[in-house]
């Protein structure tokens with residue numbers, strides 16, 4: 001436990017906000033893991049400013065267990081922190097600092113486990129995967145997954161340590177973020193009907209999105225295990241117009257789909273495209289240059305592990321918990337499952353309710369529970 005907190009103290013001190021480099025943290029972790037006897041591989045980003053890390057301790061010719069986490073954290077600007085977000089502070093059984101819950105607490109526990117496993121005769125290997133740019137759409141891990149796809153032996157199970165209060169989570173929603181660009185025709189606002197108002201076009205699309213949302217809510221898949229038991233569509237940014245007396249010729253609408261695993265995203269995307277096409281078709285006779293494009297900003301798949309899968313029973317025996325859950329927020333787990341067919345669950349210390357906020361914290365008893373789970377894992381691998 002003390003070891004885990006000491007490591008967390010070091011990890012929090014690395015400012016790894018997604019827009020900045022994570023290399024200082026990654027190199028520090030790599031050196032530590034190599035000192036524990038692990039074989040490590042860095043998988044750098046295209047521009048070399050960031051890297052993923054993959055580490056293996058024990059026999060690499062057999063399938064083992066992968067612990068997975070992301071090294072990046074969300075920014076602190078505009079948030080009222082009591083103390084320095086990049087210095088771990090201990091108070092009332094809680095450990096405060098950016099990333100303590102999401103998800104350096106889990107990474108600290110994983111690194112402490114590698115120390116405890118060092119020199120032990122492992123019959124199955126222990127793996128660690130650390131990614132970058134998770135918080136901006138699970139981007140970095142894709143390069144790591146490409147590397148792992150070429151491994152002669154893939155891990156048997158994957159545990160993604162996002163904060164679930166140490167509950168074994170078998171599923172989460174997928175997400176696709178999209179941008180619509182509306183191209184109208186500008187003119188003096190006193191002659192408004194002679195122009196094509198791009199904000200009005202965006203508003204028509206928004207009406208279409210809300211119609212699709214209603215259909216999904218009323219007739220789509222439903223799963224009461226989620227906070228919001230249906231697939232949602234939400235518009236988060238709308239930008240258009242310069243001044244009130246010009247009919248605007250450009251408007252941008254950013255929106256997202258968060259879909260249940262049972263609601264495949266492709267038909268929803270087709271429906272949105274059909275709405276966009278219908279809007280343009282109506283306008284073209286009068287405005288031949290009218291255009292409305294919808295493009296993808298980012299996307300990750302849902303995670304959907306069968307409750308009766310071996311990985312679920314395996315991790316439940318490690319935590320001693322009986323129940324499983326499903327979460328609305330996304331993780332890299334969907335990509336591990338989809339791209340590598342790797343049986344995956346999410347289970348980690350802390351609560352997502354404490355993440356991304358000022359005075360983010362992880363409770364010490366949550367970290368202790370994570371240490372116990374990983375101790376039980378070590379017994380299974382020895």
Ligand SMILES: [Zn+2]
Pocket residue numbers: 070102103134162
């Ligand atoms: Zn996270």
